[in-house]
Amino acid sequence: MTTSTPVTPPAGAAGAASPRTGAAAQCSPVLPGRGALRPLGFGEARVTGGHWAERQAVNAAASIGHCLHWLGKLGWIDNFTRAATGAPFDRAGREFSDSEVYKLAEAMAWEIGRTGDPGLEARFRELAAVIAAAQEEDGYLNTMFGHPGQRPRYSELEWGHELYCYGHLLQAGVARLRCHGEDDFTRLCRRAADHVCDVFGPGGLEKVCGHAEIELGLAEFARATGESRYLEQARLFVERRGTHTLGDGGFGRAYYQDDVPVREAEVLRGHAVRALYLAAGAVDVAVETGDDELLEAVGRQWDRTVTRRTHLTGGMGSRYIDEAFGPDFALPPDRAYAESCAGVAAVMTAWRLMLATGDMRHGDLIERVAWNVLSGAVHPDGTSFFYANPLHVRTADAVPPTDAALSHQAAGGQRAPWYDVSCCPTNLARTFAQFAVYLATADETGVQVHQYAPAVVDTVVGGARFAFTMATAYPDDGAVRIRVEANGGGERTVSLRVPAWAEGARVTGPDGAARAVEAGSTATVTAAFVPGDEIRLDLPVAPRWTVPDPRIDAVRGCAAVERGPVVLCAESIDLPCGADVAELTVDTSVAPVERDGRIFVSAQVHDRDGAWPYGPAAPQEEGKSAEVALIPFHRRATRGPASMRVWLPTG
Amino acid sequence: MTTSTPVTPPAGAAGAASPRTGAAAQCSPVLPGRGALRPLGFGEARVTGGHWAERQAVNAAASIGHCLHWLGKLGWIDNFTRAATGAPFDRAGREFSDSEVYKLAEAMAWEIGRTGDPGLEARFRELAAVIAAAQEEDGYLNTMFGHPGQRPRYSELEWGHELYCYGHLLQAGVARLRCHGEDDFTRLCRRAADHVCDVFGPGGLEKVCGHAEIELGLAEFARATGESRYLEQARLFVERRGTHTLGDGGFGRAYYQDDVPVREAEVLRGHAVRALYLAAGAVDVAVETGDDELLEAVGRQWDRTVTRRTHLTGGMGSRYIDEAFGPDFALPPDRAYAESCAGVAAVMTAWRLMLATGDMRHGDLIERVAWNVLSGAVHPDGTSFFYANPLHVRTADAVPPTDAALSHQAAGGQRAPWYDVSCCPTNLARTFAQFAVYLATADETGVQVHQYAPAVVDTVVGGARFAFTMATAYPDDGAVRIRVEANGGGERTVSLRVPAWAEGARVTGPDGAARAVEAGSTATVTAAFVPGDEIRLDLPVAPRWTVPDPRIDAVRGCAAVERGPVVLCAESIDLPCGADVAELTVDTSVAPVERDGRIFVSAQVHDRDGAWPYGPAAPQEEGKSAEVALIPFHRRATRGPASMRVWLPTG
Incomplete structure (x- = not known):
């Protein structure tokens, strides 16, 4: 699908020199200085109805407020206020909790750009003031390190997430600059970016962060401010990665991509979100510095990742233990981690590659992830979330309480209102807020339409x-x-x-x-x-049977139903006689049928007993024939406890 | 296979009243007071040649010394010496490292019973003296808690492993009592057992240990000493389990089986080794207290575990993240954890159930585990070990260095000399030393032969x-x-x-x-x-094709070759043209053939390219036909880096 052959971006084909239709054209998370395609801003592309308009409305009406509530409730905002006092304090949350506040600030900034909501503007300013109070004289900003009773700044780059947090801060700064303009918050971001350059620049601390993110934050902040120093720092971080500036860590250096330099790697590996943020940042650096070798390297890694390490849903990551990519074709549906944040990061990477190369096939992956990972990760009501998005849930988990944070390593059967590690809700919120930019791009000859939805595009061509x-x-x-x-x-x-x-x-x-x-x-x-x-x-959107590459061991002998980009699944709720999805086999010789807006497959429901489960081949017992309704994967787990599977055994 | 229907053990059918052929008859790890079958001691059953004699010889000549070397090198023995000084010290190893010393002591005690090796006897005494020095006045013995600068005794039962360590100490005490008789070491064990009863008995600290083991340690020590107090304490621990005396922990209460009382559970769940040690201890308690309800409960749980949660190799445990059983039929070959210690514990549980019920079918599981998990977990040279025993290794890992301990979460492609968590080497050592007892049992009418090997049985019947x-x-x-x-x-x-x-x-x-x-x-x-x-x-031992139950999603569309109890595997070393096992498909219409002592299957080796790996059904491209040699799974990873798989795709 996205077998991109990175091409050298035609100089001046797009970028800063291109005409725009006013300030709102700048409301876009990625505005490269060069590249094949020019992204559109909120003033140029707008979703006017359908699924994505609904997701954006729910995000604005429910999810952003929900996140603000939880960040307050758990003390993750209050950490800033307490850090500002200079006195020792009992800090709440994990080492990266500051970044949740920044990602929410980013979501709010995009949403303000999208709707101009004055109430949200007021809340943004309040939040920005709380953050600002905690910034040190020299630009340092982090509530976990450097305060009385805490470990020293930058003493634990493997796990400390200080640079990761700055990366998200700078992305919020980009959103604010582009949707609002310079203010106290963006000046705060500048001071932070300057501080990072001061400390980690040439002759400084020659290390990287255990979680990539600062790279793309600095690169885009350079684009938004015109400060080349930030781009240079992003470049340094990309080049340093893979040179073993970090310790071996608990999961090995591949976990944070410090095993091999970016331009020498063959595939994305290790922690999926880390790998994808790094890839996105490397594309930014490659584009802005004219480093086509680097661009091609990331393109190759991406192609292999998409064709060998990606689930049918577009989900990435196969490992619960380290939230990581597995080897090629190791794509277990039940232990698919397919973290929601990896979905966000996959869209970010695919988008950047498409802008750089002009290869519209990257839009397939963006569409697949958007419909199946991102849309499904949020409950239709906007207040509960999946952290992991497996394609097979064996046990009908109870719906968790609405007032408790779940372990992020929970098996993924039901959405939770919040997690101990709760990176996904705010990450999804910022992505839905900016979703319109993924609809279309422009170049000097016309407009490219990437996603199909009720929309208005109003831009400038030539x-x-x-x-x-x-x-x-x-x-x-x-x-x-x-x-x-x-x-x-x-x-x-x-x-x-x-x-x-x-x-x-x-x-x-x-x-x-x-x-x-x-x-x-x-x-x-x-x-x-x-x-x-x-x-x-x-486009032919009749529901269709899809089978996996024979090398994907975990789903051999199975088929799935897709309708357009939407992956469907069976839930036990729809099976006769209280059967579990483990007892289902389907007949792929009969095409899925649509009736009254629902999609049905011909199936058998079995009732098998227990014995030593290995032996000579024997004909499978006939099950009870049934027509079984499937639902979109992104609508799973909205009707109470159920077992669920996307890949349906064919015998 | 082992669908046991627990039967009420005929009173007096075996047990203490049965005649024995001298003291060496007592050299047996489990000597129930009642039960259908009477175990034989080293004096009654002896392996005289073949595979198991070789494993026992290598264990004696290499593995025991290897373990002693590593325990010394890492300071895990020295912890006892340093704890004995009463001064604060930097303790080496994890919270359970004391237990490795005890398990090695147990292995040595059995080995002394087996061979009478005077050199080993001297080393045992030295080790016992080091342990003894660290025991407190009141019997407390643990190098991790209660000393200056350490946390208080029993302050962290969820993860502290104090009672777990006593359990292994008492098993060593049993071995010493039975193969040697009372001495300073067994008196030390008595003081420890008394201390446990004092602290955790009625009216005491009403808790259990996060890792079951004390239950079976106390029960057998009661059998070996005749002290009913120890049995009563074991019973209390079994009854307390599942009543939430422990905190929720990081993985939830099912992880340490504290979710549901033992007699109410339906299946083994959570951490596999914990679950299996608990089951074994519960059988001991049930047998000694005449609690047939409890015996039947464990039997039911065991049957479901064997028929739905066990890999073809007999391996148990599907999860890397918590070393745990997965749900029914969740048996991924590549992420099979199948920990070596779970193999040891499975043999312990099956053996106890067989002695209690007389159901010889439990011997099938023991044989399967012994050949495929235990034999394969140790390198033929006895000095490197698998911690996890997956049935599919996708990447040809390099052989680790011989002087470094590996992470126990390493993917399992090659054996390592030692691990950070190194429970397996000593556990395997004690099991190989005692292996002869699993050959046969007796009752009043004759002898039951469970395992087939060159052997001598010389016992008393009637x-x-x-x-x-x-x-x-x-x-x-x-x-x-x-x-x-x-x-x-x-x-x-x-x-x-x-x-x-x-x-x-x-x-x-x-x-x-x-x-x-x-x-x-x-x-x-x-x-x-x-x-x-x-x-x-x-017995028909021609190599045969075996297929999995259709509910085992992870190996659907695959077949494996077995020869008798021995599971075979393909290693990339044996494939033509440097192909990887991912590119192999087999033709199960052709029976595996044996030629010159090697077993071959008809196969195709493919050479497939990359594209989006999901789409409409298409005929698979023909591969290159080849005859591929398979090797016993237990001999895998002895010829250098290789990818490996047991389950071979049939198309």
């Missing part, structure tokens, strides 16, 4: 306004209608991603002529569009 | 001597010849376990008449044997 609306009930319906609303220029090209699964897709231009387009390609329509012109893309 | 030799090249050859050497009585019955896999087995009595015997049954031959009479059992 110096002239180009605007359209997109109407669709995708993926319930495969028809996507794009109606041009304004074209201030002449001939323009609209490029449409045709997903790799979309065998039989067709595109119809404004002239009414329909043609077949290849799955896994880009459908382009070039015309001197006038308002009212319509482009129609028809 | 008050009269009954002796035979066993000659066999099993499992390379399926013929087992038992030649009666002495029969002081009249009619006697020799019972032979017919393994569940042994379809087509035949038994021939002294009259020369052969008859078919059913797989999974007991073949009995009853006669008024005279010296020279021969019984012959023919």
Whole structure:
């Protein structure tokens, strides 16, 4: 799918020199100085309905407030106030809890940019003031180290997460700069970034952080402020990684990617979120410094990771013990870790690679992750979350209480309101707030549409306004209608991603002529569009059987049902006679059928007894035939305790 | 296989009242006061050749000395000397390192009983003196708690392992009492046992240890000393377990079986070694107190564990993160934890259940574990060990250095000389030293043969001597010849376990008449044997294909080859063109063939490329046909780095 061949970005194809439609065009988390595609800001792309509008509305109405409540309740905000006093205090939370406050600040800043909500603006300022109070004279900011009774600053870079926290702070600073402009908070961020450069710059402490994140934080903050010093520091951190500046740690150096230099690695490995943040930051550095070798190296690693270390849902990470990638094709559905934050980070990496290379196939992975990992990680009501997103839950776990934080190593059967390690809720909140930017990009010749949703795009192409609306009930319906609303220029090209699964897709231009387009390609329509012109893309979204590569041992002999980008699953709730999903086999010779908006498969439900479970081959006992309803994976665990599986045994 | 129906042990069928052939008959780790079968001591059963004789010789010549070396090198023995000074000291090792010293003492005590080695006797005395010096006036003995600068005694029962350590001390005491008799070491053990009863008895500290072991230690020590107080204390510990006397802990109460009372549980769960030691101790208590309800409860839990939570190798435990059982049928071969110590503990539990109930089918599991887990956990040279025993190793790990302890969470591709948590080497050492006792048992009517190996059995049945030799090249050859050497009585019955896999087995009595015997049954031959009479059992040991229960998701669509009880595996070393085992598929329509002592299967070796690994069903590309040699799983990783798998994809 995303077998990118990194290409040298055409100089000046996009970037700072490109015209924008006002300040809101800057409301975008990644604005590279060069690259094949130019991202759009909130002023240029907007979701107007459907699933993503709903997710954004719930995020604004429920999730952001929920996170603020929990950060307050657990004392993770109060840590800043207490650190500011200068007196010893009993700090709450884990070593990275400051970053949750920053990620929430980032979510709020994007959301303010999206809606201009004055209540949220007031809450942002309150939070920013609390953070500011804890910053030291020299720019240092962390509530875990350096205060009376605490360990010294930067004494424990393997696990201390100090630079990781700055990375998130700077991403919040980027959001604030772009959606609001310079203020006390962004100045605080500048002081912090300067401090990092002072301490970790040439001749300083030549180390990296055990959790990558500062790299992409500094690189984007350099883009947002124009300060090349920050980019140089990001570059230094990327280059140092893999040179054993960290200790061996409990899980070995691969855990934090300090085993091999970034440009020499062959695949993403170790802790999945660390690996993906590092990859994203390395792309940023490669793009801004013109380091095509580095860009190509990350592209190669990404391709192998997507084709050999990614679950059907787009989830990444196979290991509970270290939240890590496993070896190639080690993709157990029941122990899929597929952390929600790894989903966020996978979108970040794929997005950066696409902007750099122009390869629209990266949009397939973004779509897959967005629908299956990110959407499913948050309950439809916005107040409970999955940390891990396994594709198979064997036991029908009870729904956890709404007032207690769960262990993040819980088996993943039900969403929890919060976790002891609670990186996911705030990470999801900032991602949903900024989701509109992933819809489309522009270049000098036209607009590229990456995600299909009811939306408005209103941007500038070749110096002239180009605007359209997109109407669709995708993926319930495969028809996507794009109606041009304004074209201030002449001939323009609209490029449409045709997903790799979309065998039989067709595109119809404004002239009414329909043609077949290849799955896994880009459908382009070039015309001197006038308002009212319509482009129609028809994607085949009938539910389909999907089988795994025979090398994926853990799901051999199974099939899954997908509908467009949406992965479906069986829940025991939908099985007859209280059966468990362990007793289900399906008949893939019968296509899944849709009836009254539900999708059904032909199945057998077995009732098997116990004996030594290994022996000579014997015909499997017939089960009871049944038609079994499947539901979208992202809607699992919303109807009470259930066992669940995506991969359904075929015999 | 081992679907035991616990039966009420016939009162007086065996036990203390039974005649024995001298003191060496007492050299046996489990001597129940009642039960269906009477275990034999070293004086009654002896391995005289073949695989097990070799394992015992290597254990004596290499492993015991190796363990002594490492315990010295790491300071785990020195902890006792330093604790004895009364001054603060920097203690070496984890909280349970004392137990390694005790387990080694136990191994030495059995080995002294087996061979009478005077050098070993001298080393045992030295070690015992070091341990003795650290015992407090009141019997307390632990180098981790209660000394200056340490946490108070029994302040951390969840993780402190104090009672666990006593359990191993008492097992060493049992070995010493039975193979040598009362001495300073056994008196030390008595003081420790009394101390435990004083502190944790009625009206005392009503808690249990986070790691079960004291239960079976006390129960057997009660048997060895005749002190009913120790049995009563064991009973109290078993009854207290599951009543939440421990905190919730990091992994939840099921981790240390404190979730549900023993007699109410449905299956073994949580940390596998903890669960199995507890089960073994509960059987001891049930047998000695006549608690048939408890015996039946453990039997039920065991049956479900064997039929739903056990790997083909007999390995138990599916989880790296907490070394625990997974849910039913969650048996991933690559992440099979199947800890070596869980193998030791599984043998302990199965053995106790068999003695209590007389159900010889438990011998199948003992045989499977002994051949595949225990034998494979030690390198043939006796100086490196597996902690985890997965059935699939995806990456060809380098052989670790011989002078460094590895993390016990290492992926299990190669044996290491020692581990940070190094419970397995000493546990294996004590088990190999005592292995002869698992060969056979007796009752009032005859002898039951459980394991087939060159051996001598010389015991007393019905008050009269009954002796035979066993000659066999099993499992390379399926013929087992038992030649009666002495029969002081009249009619006697020799019972032979017919393994569940042994379809087509035949038994021939002294009259020369052969008859078919059913797989999974007991073949009995009853006669008024005279010296020279021969019984012959023919077991079909041609290599065979074995397939898994369809509910074992992780190995669906695979088959394995077994030869008798021995599980085979493919190693990449044996594949053509440097291929990896990931690229192998086998043709199960062709039976495995044996040629020149090696076993071959028909296979294809593939060379597949990378793309998004999920899509519509497509015919698999043909691979290159090859005949691939398999090796016994217990001989894996003895020829350098290799990827390895037991379960071979069939397509």
